[in-house]
Amino acid sequence: MKSAVKKNESKKAKNEASMEDFKFEYEYEKIIPDLLKKIYPMNMCWNPSQGIQNKKDYLFGIIIGLFLCLVIIRQAVGIPLLFLFILLAGRTIKPIKSYLLIALIMAFKILLISIIVINNSNGLDLATGKIIYQRTVNDIILLFMLFVALTVDNKKGFFHFCIFLFILDLLFNVYTYIYGVTPYGDIPNKRFYDIALRVEGIFRHPFYSILISVAALFVGFLERRKWLILLAIINILINGSERGYLILFFIAIFFPLIHFKVKEKYLNIVSVMMVTIIFGSVYYLANKLTGFMAHQDRISRWAAGFYSILINPFQISSWIRWMPQEFPENLKFYPTIEQSYFQMNAESLYLSQAVNYGMLICLVTIGVYYFFYNRLRSKFIFLISWDAQIALLFSYIIFLDGFFAYSMGAIYITFFYCIFCVVTDSSKLSDVK
Incomplete structure (x- = not known):
């Protein structure tokens, strides 16, 4: 009898607790718009139907996009000019405390990588500086953008330039399919297991074309442009690289999970499952089917990368590779593996950083991405805002892409990521300089 009474009391307590949670969410759904404007740096009240409020700000966003193209074409010239333009335009701010902490961590990471590069080179000279x-350009971009604030029209101008760039890229790819060569006269590559040609787009590489399409896809989501979403998906599908298909697969899986507010633990479980499935699928293709040379090379690099970490996980050299290190003799059977840890491309952003610089640098990179994801994942944002959900989805996709992708095209998507998920909205600050 007593146990039955206790069960009823516990059920009653649970029901009351759930009702309190419901009331909490309901009350905050009514007051979020004003509250979010004060708390979060991302613009959470994006209205695609709202016209351009300030033409100068809109033009400023377009010019940022033009400078970004220059960065892709000529990094050494484009980055200084882009930063100088933003500085002279007075778009820098004193960021919030959490951003300052991330800035210190990023600066520390850049310093460590610089020291490791110097120790693995012939001292500090012009070649080493290059x-x-x-190796730090993406970190430099992220560090700088922590101190930048943009208006809604700034972002609209930049995003609309990204749409223009995407349309050009799509036209280049359509031309390639019609005439069999790119507008530059290059013959596109197609491996025997590719579904489609590896079209290169405007910047002459499939990864750039894919990432330009991914950026346009998320602008389409943000502004609810169905035609743009459709064209972006088409441009990804007609590119033979599996990276694009993988990104679409991640979006198809995680978009409904985020939209319907699935709990964090379930998102993490699905993420682990997805990463495991992808690694397992590549391993199966490389070992069971003949001709998958690229996958065989990728598997060998993953294996060598993991081995280099696990062979001595508790040694300081595994956490920070101050001095040059070479692979042991038992890894020489991998024919394409570079001799030095510092030089190896492990076909994964995180794994490559762990091999090149040590696990500390890898964990810092993962931690920084998780910081911005967690900031967007906050309960206040996750309740209603459409643009917050899209930003959260993009942050999640970029984080997962780091498990399988490396550097090519990273500058474009890193800057887009900063505009989309990182930079402060100046309309919510009183200290914009």
């Missing part, structure tokens, strides 16, 4: 710049 290597440092090439």
Whole structure:
């Protein structure tokens, strides 16, 4: 009898708790718009039907896009000019405390990578400086953008330039399919297991074309442009690289999970399952089917990368590779593996950083991406805002893409990621300089 009474009391307590949660969510759904404007740096009240409020701000966003193209074409010239333009336009701010902490961590990461590069090179000279710049450019972009605030019209101008760039890229790819060569006169590549040609788009590489399409896809989601979403998906599908198909697969899986507010633990479980399935699928194709040379090479690099970490996981050299290290003799049977840890491309952003620089750098990268994801994942944002959900989805996709992708095209998508998920909305600040 007593146990039955206790069960009834516990059920009653649970029901009351669930009702309190419902009331909490309901009350905040009514007051979120004003509350979010004060708390979060991302613009959470994006209205695609709203026209351009400030033409100068809109033009500023377009010019940022033009400078980004220059960065892709000529990094050494484009990055300084892009940063200088933003500085002279007075778009820098004193960021919030959490952003300052991330800025310190990013600066520390860049310093560590610079020291490792110097120790693995012939001292500090011009050639070494170029290597440092090439290996830290994405971190430099992210660090700088922590101190930038943009208006809604700034973002609209930039996003609309991304649409224009995507249309050009799509036209280049359509031309390639019609005439069999790119507008530059290059013959597109197609591996025997590819579904489609590896079309290169405007920047002459499939990864750039895919990432330009992914950016346009998320602008389409943000502004609810169905035609843009459809064309972006088509441009990804006609590109033979599996990276594009993988990104679409992730979007198809995680979009409904995020939209219908699935709990964090279930998102994490699905993420682990997805990563495991992809690694397992590539391993199966490489070992069971003949001719998958690229996958065989990818598997060998993954295996060598994991081995380099696990062989001595508790040694300082595995956490931070201050001095040059070479692969042991028992890894020489991998014919395409570079001799030095520092030089190896492990076909994964996180794994490559763990091999090149040590696990500390890898964990810092993962931690920074998780910080921005977690910021967007906050309960306040997750309740109603459409643009917050899209930003959260994009943040999640970029994080997962790092498990399988490396550097090509990273500058474009890193800058887009900063505009989409990182930069502060200046309409919510009183300290914009």
